[in-house]
Amino acid sequence: MYTILLVDDDSTTIKLMRYMLENSRFPVLRIFEASDGKEALRIMREYGADLVITDISMPYMTGLELCRQLSGEFRYTPAIIVSEHDKFEYVREALVCGVKDYLLKPLSKDRFLSSVRRTLEELPETVHTIGETSDRWRGLAEAWVEAVLQDNRSAQEKAGRKWLASLHGVPPYLCLKWHSAFHRILLQSAGAKLEREVECSLPPYHGQNGTDLTNWITADFKALQHAVKLAAYTDNQRTIYNAQKYIQQHYNKEITLEELASSVGYSAPYFSYLFKLKTGISYMAYRTQLRLKRAQELLLKSDKSMPQIASEVGYNDVTSLIRAFKKELGYTPSDYRKSGLV
Template sequence: MYRILIVDDEPIILKGLQVLIQQSELPISSIRMAANGQEALERMEEELPDFIFSDVRMPVMDGLELCKRIQEMDADVQTVVISGYGDFEYARQCVGYGVKEYLLKPVSKGQLHELLAKLAKGKSKRRQSGYLSIAKMDRWLEQFEQAVYFLEKDTLERLLDEWEQEIEGYQLQRAQYVELVEQFDHLLMKKLKARSVNIAVVPLQLRQDCSAEAACKRFRDHISETFRNLEKMRKGKVKDPVEEAKLYIEQNLRSEVSLEEVADMLGIHPNYFSLLFKQMTGETFIQYRIRCRMNQAKKMLGMQHIRITDISYEVGYADHSHFTKMFKKMEGLSPSEYRLKKLGIQ
């Protein structure tokens, strides 16, 4: 089954090509459309097509730039450029970006069907050659890692289905199939471990005489088990870890919340969590916690009926003098001076 993407800023052309492609004998699973190169790249992120038919002159991003981006992706996608007679020389530039076929408008039914058969034949030959490119393998790994790490169950199920379809198309020998599945699983576990996920990560081991069907099932079960373990560790929470941590800090200002405590709650190794938090917020865990406490203290200082000693306790400082010292360090004024000079409260 082949997936096709048509890119043109003219709705009539899009619809016409869609109808002609549907009338071909090619087994097609999806025909998707985009109005320009930028939309096409977005569609490709959602589903990688086998064949792309693209116009040359389009707004936002033209066909030449689109072909260049596709070449940089090193994706197993065959691109056909369709242009008007006046754009013919312009279209020829796309050849330098890996485009091997181009058609002149208007495209006839016979011409298009002949080209589709040629593209399908070339696709089949490449798949029989064996392994995924390194760039394509990396893209698969990144998608799987994100889905598992951020507990995106529906996305993971979709990826597992698409991954099986992908490698089935390569028509590998049984030993090659088993080796590819093991290698992919090993690299995925390694990427998850690099995030220091606080769960046991054990690479999949398959028998060499394992069938392709059994290998796929074992891989699916192994990834699903890893997902469930992480979900259990996180107590089912699927939000961004840093956002979860920030919310937890803000809701527990009275307590001496530690980085280790929050990391354990999220199922992340403390060292990795510390680096991640600093990278995402620009502050250390301690700096963020102090700032949250001082922001809350400033709000409470505006409530005249609350004593400053009570405020220090409410924001996690049992030692009032320590609170006063920290507040002055952050704001340049003591709490009482801030209340008087900034808020006009005596």
Template sequence: MYNILIVDDEPLICKGLGNLLQSSGLNIKEIFTAGSGHEALDYLRMEDIDLLITDIQMGAMNGIELMHQAKIIKPWVQAIVISAHETFQYAQLAIKLGAKDYIIKPIKSEQFLDSVREVLLHMDKPLPAEGDLISQLREHFRMETPGPQRTERLNAVLSGQEAVPEESELARLGLAGPYFAVVKVKLDPDREQSGHRYGDGDEALLQYAALNIVNELLGKDWRYDAFYTPGIEVSVLIHWDDASFGDSSVDKINQLELIGRSLHHNISKYLNLPCVVGISQILKGAAFLPALGEQARKAILWNREHKDHHVFYYGDFKWSLFGKEPTEEEWAEQNNQIVEKAMAYIQQNFAQKGLTLHEVAQRNHVSPNYLSYLFKKNTGFNLWEYVIKLRMEESKRLLQQTDLRRYEIAERVGYESPEHFSKIFKKYYGISPSELKK
């Protein structure tokens, strides 16, 4: 069963769509409604949301920005956009962010339910049992090896075994750049330790299936090359020209991490296969291709230290601080410092409206993905739970020790509306602010 979040600053629309879904007979567990983007983010952080249905035009945070933030929190959340504006630019942005549909108001009930039904049906794809995976791949995939000569050449360059191509060859390969990054996906990383062996051709089948997921995820929106790498790996060489890289409206490292987390999620879900993703930094110039390949390879190695984490960005590990590979104690000390600094920043800024994980991560010079992992590992609760804890403790103190009204307290602890504040308060303490006041 699925959880759906409806976001619109018109309460009647939220209520109407919620009622429509409740009576639809679809496989729905719970429906949440939010009147703003910031309120919606709290649900996305705290609840297991499967489908986001959002309006475009909404006060301080519009639907496009909400989708951006939702993808950072949970890249696999599906989205449907509703709008009163039949504007191509909005529709294009929404689709680029992965929206499954763009529905124009006034909403027709059947069209809306058909759209939701279609999204949920695709989520219903069953996981293959481990023993059935290879046989299913053999049955359903007619495998074509992706450009063996090109694959061999790219692997040789990324591994440093051959010289970086001259400009003319780069142009023939379609790798104009000049900005490059490498994402590596290692499939079934523990197979050597477990003694798991595949039959002839089975490794290539797994790579082929993973490559299909890469191509479906990146599609036409990215300039990239995806190819097999020895060791049941798939490599993705992503490149940007000056114009696309110069667009400062999108954080490129964030985008790479979203790709990494989405790849891990989809390969785990649709192939029922464990994998680890390593992401390099972004460097300018084809001369750095071997360095980028090595960065992605090294990033994957950190899964040995963090078995419960699966997407690693090379830039999160401060290699330059150490003359040689750091000891386990040195890494633990560095990680503890990251968490301590994050906690200190949150303690100072928890009452700030619109506080995001991305902002806290930037202050620590690490990726949101790695900060989330470290915070949960070191403290036992996720970062946003800590933000809510501080907000709730402060609001309880203000309720008990001051005569401030509910809307004033909501404002002081970082909530846009007193109604949203009351919902969070009741969920946290089990009673409403007014009941506590009494």
């Protein structure tokens, strides 16, 4: 969806251009109107636009003066001039200012719409679709989310600094558009990591300068950090609970930490950290506890042989069972069976 700013002191021309745009197939979201260059600059600074279409002869600030200002302050925003003058000097100066096209009045519908279409199609990805298509941004977002989940503050700060650095020299209105897109990517990345949608709306911006904008973006990162951590806490509780249930059902199988972590969508180191954080013991220690508990039951309540018990609870041989028994309980399986210890 595009935002277009129409600039002309002739209301009839404004109405004509608006009519042609609104009845075209362009995905136009908003159309702003200004009667002179000064008003156009105010609108650009407050709202921004993807394309400016301006007359040349206007009071207070001409279209050429406006285009010169745009080329310096809003270098990502293209301009089209519509004019009654076909003087070579005007055309030459317009080209120097980087104007995309110079259309003569009265406007031809086909010529006007063709010029607008071509200009919009040439908009750089950074203006219109970067929030949806940039692999670099997505990689940065995923790195930041991973750093939040692992409580790695230095990595969080590094990712945040990279993002702020990418906004250096970009006009404020475009910073807002870019950060809004990046905000969505962060939420998508968090949702993919947590297998759920993290709810955190972008706060309204009421700032006046670059410092205000930086503070606003920093505040949004803090709000996102809180939302991701809160969602991660709930999701991690559920994940570890499900992992425990799975281990209880398959404790006698040789399931590695890597396989178990992969089954719940985490890396082995991160899953190991979470498991110990939530249960107080490691995955291997938890599995050993389950194996020995079952072995104790079989030793007291069955007449199965040691090799049979070892195999049933997940050990390849009796030696491994004896070693685990002595290490964890302080005596051998035979001593346990003979004494009937509880």
